[in-house]
Amino acid sequence: MTESTTAPLRRQSRRGPRGRPLEPQALATVSALLDGRTRAPDMLIEHLHCLQDRFGHITLPHLRALAAWMNLPMAAVYETASFYAHFDLVRDGEAPPPAITVRVCDSLSCQLAGAQALHAALADGLAASSVRVVRAPCMGRCDAAPVVAVGHRHLGHASPAGVNAVLAAGTLTPEPIRWPRLPAYRADGGYGVLQALRAGELSADALGDLLKQAGLRGLGGAGFPTWRKWQAVRAEPAPRYLVINADEGEPGTFKDRHYLEQSPHQFLEGLLISATAIDAAAAYIYLRDEYPALHAVLREAIAELEAAALVPPGFIALRRGAGAYICGEESALIESLEGKPGKPRHRPPFVAQVGLFGRPTLVNNVETVFWIPPLAARGAAWFAGQGRHGRSGVRSYSVSGRVRRPGVHVAPAGITLRELVDEFCGGMADGHALLAYLPGGASGGILPAHLADLPLDFDTLQPHGCFIGSAAIIVVSDQDDLRAVAKNLMAFFADESCGQCTPCRVGTEKMLAMLEQPAWDAALLRRLAQVMQDASICGLGQAAPNPVVSLLTHFPAALAKQGVAVRGEAGAR
DSSP, rough: OOOOOOOOOOOOOOEEEEESSHHHHHHHHHHHHHSSSSSGGHHHHHHHHHHHHHHSSSEHHHHHHHHHHHHHHHHHHHHHHHHHHHEEEEEEEEEOOEEEEEEOOHHHHHHHTTTTHHHHHHHTTTTTTTTEEEEEOOOOOOGSSSSSEETTTSSSSOOOOHHHHHHHHTTSOOOOOOOOOHHHHHHHTTTTHHHHHHTTOOHHHHOOOOOHHHHHHTTTOOOOOOHHHHHHHHHOSOOEEEEEEEEEOSSSOOHHHHHHOOHHHHHHHHHHHHHHHEEEEEEEEEEOOHHHHHHHHHHHHHHHHHHHTOOOOSSEEEEEEEEEEEEHHHHHHHHHHTTSSOOOOOSSOOOSSSSSSOOEEEEEEHHHHHHTHHHHHHHHHHHHHTTTTOOSSEEEEEEEESSOOOEEEETTTTBBBBHHHHHHHHOOTTTEEEEEESBBBBTTTOGGGGTTTTTTTTTSSGTOOOHHHHHHHEEETSSSSSHHHHHHHHHHHHOOOOOOOOHHHHHHHHHHHHTTEEEEHHHHHHHHHHHHHHHSSSSSHHTHHHHHHHHHHOOHHHHTTTTOOSSSSSSSO
16 A cells, blocks of 8 residues: 555745735825825825825725725725715726716705706706716705705706806816904904913803803704713813814704804804813814815814914814714714714713723714803803793704795794794795694604694604704695605615614615505504614614604694505504
8 A cells, every 4th residue: 555645735825915916006196195194094084085086086006005005904994985975986897987976965955946856857968978967965055955066066056057057167166155264253352252261260160050051052963961061071081082073964954054154263262162171182173075165164264273373283173074974973973083984882981981082072063162152251141041932042943945034043942833934934935835844854753734833942842753953944845745755864864874783774774665665554664663763773773763753643644645555553643
């Protein structure tokens, strides 16, 4: 018997790293483009924006080069780049997108204003050109619906003729904003409260007590008392951070854009007062990418502060979102600031204890800090004494839909929808009668016309299955299709789900499919809604069913009149 001469097979040793090889030319391009910039991991999204802005898309060779340049795993870079809607990834073998993209907003306010017909007309009219036409989520200009973005230029009350005129002129950059500069703001006493706080003439404790007396609450949606947030973060060890949430992606919301355009320095003073009160090591502004003109405004305003020695260079960091509604959730926003996909964190711990870079973090909305300087200068009674119907303070209501004068209306907290429309919005649009209204944007539910006399404020709408949120009021009339309203809102949530948890990822898609059926199974819809509300990680999945549940609860007769058969429902009112 002879010994076998068959040798065991051996794997050849790998001569390089896993994956596609790094292209030297791509690395040279990325290195030149980012020359002088930091390679810190939290700057990944900013660097991706540089590539997108420079080339109009991002190729995989550029992603591999960026990963090598930042010393990050390619998997991490790809995961982040592919998460955000505003990065156009071109994979191997794919053709790059056209040089110009026309985005048609498909939010509910724009749908009511004819966005679907506008999209169809633009798609047909530009089919033979080197321009692509795509749908896009809310652009924060609901008072000028329908809205179209041509490159980075936004058009309100858009029409095919207007879009073609912009394309012919080649004006694809944002229209500049005229805003009050630092000398004008300081001439009216601006930054006086900040200087008093820094000089010890006003203590952080006294200011916190003033905010408590005034009843100032977080105005981004949750309504948590501002003084209590300060207190919670100040109780944690340094270093601490301040983060401003300027990623107002809730359909129907545009108040933060309004205030940043009107007085960026009042906002920045409120930011710096908050940062001083908690002794923050740095402050970060996370501004949505749909506001390109405001990025320029804030960069210039921050530069004015640094030149005037009102803030150390680099203390305020302006960061750019990338098209993800989920980043309005505070922990998802912090993940994004760290250069990662914007997926909400499990809580506890809360961001006040473990936030940005693992440190205690105060997260506030733009409007919340905007009110702090005048409130501190004029007193708590001035702010608190302006409410109605037993409520206190003022609110900024973003009103859109079927009213004569949409816009941001500063009105007493607790005003009713009927009062708001009649006194501030010029009444209903001609030929329209009130059928329904959304008191808190897409996630706040839907209320019928016979409940238009409820006070619009925190804690007043919950008994009716709704909430005020960011006070994004969308008015729906008797000429509007409630099934189309529900489908629009659910399609938004399905598109914007981060996909991290099954109840939200699958639930939104399942509910949308059910809404498209000729008849609605009310019992099944309610069971699915309950699962989503109970088991979703964050507010997106928990609130996504609210519009559907509202329609089942408050609108059975209206749905039937519009031809929607609702089965399995008992005791509807």
